[in-house]
Amino acid sequence: MSKIGVLAVQGAFAEHEAVLRGLGAQPVELRERKDLEGIEGLVLPGGESTVQGKLLTELGMMEPLKAAVSSGLPVLATCAGLILLARRLENDPAVWFGTLPVAVRRNAYGRQLGSFTATAPFKGLGNVEMIFIRAPVVVSTGPGVETLAEVEGRIAAVAFGNQIGLAFHPELGRDSRIHALFLERVREAGQRLRL
Template identity: 60%
Template sequence: MVLIGVLALQGDFAEHKAKLASLGAQTIEIRQLKDLEKPLDGLVLPGGESTVQGKLLADLGLLEPLRERIQHGLPVLATCAGLILLAENVENQAKRYLGTLPVTVKRNAYGRQLGSFTSLLDFADLGQVAATFIRAPYISEVEDEVEILSKHQGKIVAARYRNQIGLSFHPEVDESDSIHSYFLKICQTK
């Protein structure tokens, strides 16, 4: 059985845990440094508020250990705010957090929370998936080695770089478990 760490400082971590558990994965909430002592097979960075999550990661001493784990191949699924945490660059923001995903992200690109929506997307080898966008960013630039997994109206909303998957949307709130299954397969083959 795979063990997936889910960052549980703020945001929708409970929904990710439930989705992963329904697929047979074991999960552990990552809230402090000692939680990283477990032999993780993967990591989820959930949606929420990237500024709050980034500050808490730094304050709790989690930023560097997580960055090192990701750089050494720990598979990671980052959704919405998690994508912002992973991005090397964020438009109109000097602050960067983990900075391991070679992309540039535009924050709140789809407007305010009231402007949330769901759309069907063509997603890599998975076919069509439902995608819920909530104050979502999009990826405005990618480096050459980044694989684009999905676009919405011409904007990149899902990308993969080696062991990292960054999504603009929230697969944990939709019925389908296809993206979490896709991620777990990566974790099982790492």
Template identity: 60%
Template sequence: MIVGVLALQGAFIEHEQMLRKLGVSTVELRQKADLQNKPDALILPGGESTTQGKLLKDLGMFETIRQWIMEGLPVMGTCAGMILLAKKLSNDNKQWLQTFPATVRRNAYGRQLGSFITRAPFKGIGEVTMNFIRAPYIESISPGVEVLAEVNHHIVAARYKKQMILSFHPEIGEDTRIHKQFLQMVTK
């Protein structure tokens, strides 16, 4: 199995390290030429969603990645990746890939000073540590979306078909369980 990791900006190296711990090969997706060989799955990391979205378009990668996801390529979007995948943003008029039927609020907990760490249950795993850094959350979901985790009555993780979105950064720390759950989704 080879997992493509969008490596334009943000926390992509930490995802690669987490996947290597699990014995999974990764390929960095930095330019259009990197899309010639379709990976088995894709991770859209945290970072700055506007920068990532603009670079995807400027580098000619946007349409290919969107098509892959629409055709069922498994994808995990964390923080900025969640924003890129969301069908709608409640507090921003930008629209990116729009493959995940949910409304997301950008910077929902405020700016950098609003960042925090907590522990909460994650469906199918148990309690996990969640690192929120200028994080979004999910305001509403469409039918067919499965809620995986909530913090303070806000949805912070969800799954739709072969797409998983998370407000927080599971790549920070040593806990590999969320990445394992994603990889199980890939192999089904």
């Protein structure tokens, strides 16, 4: 049973935990540095990226997690999580993990269009329902970044090595295939974080 750390300092983490449990994984809530011990994968949920980034730093989790992701720890990042991973933010000087070579625009669909649902092809999975909530968008990608999905000509999902970044919320729908894909990568990586 894969032990998956789910960042639980702020945001929509409970829904990710429910999907992971349903797939036979063991989610562990990451609230302080000691919670990182032994995790085999990481989920960075939606929420408020600035708050999450500051809390990760204050709680002493940012540096060990950044080092682990850079060393190959599999990560699934949704919405705010994508912003945390991005190497550059188009409309914000902050950089948090900076491990995913993409540029991201926060709140790319504007506050008026706050939330919407789309169905679009996801590489290797076929059509997937995508729930966007004040979503970011990937505006450019660096070498080695694979586009997994586009919605209305905008990049909605990317992969780079061990990292999967999504602008939408797969945990809010009924389709668990993206989480299953992530867990497959966790099993293949066979890594365990040691502090």
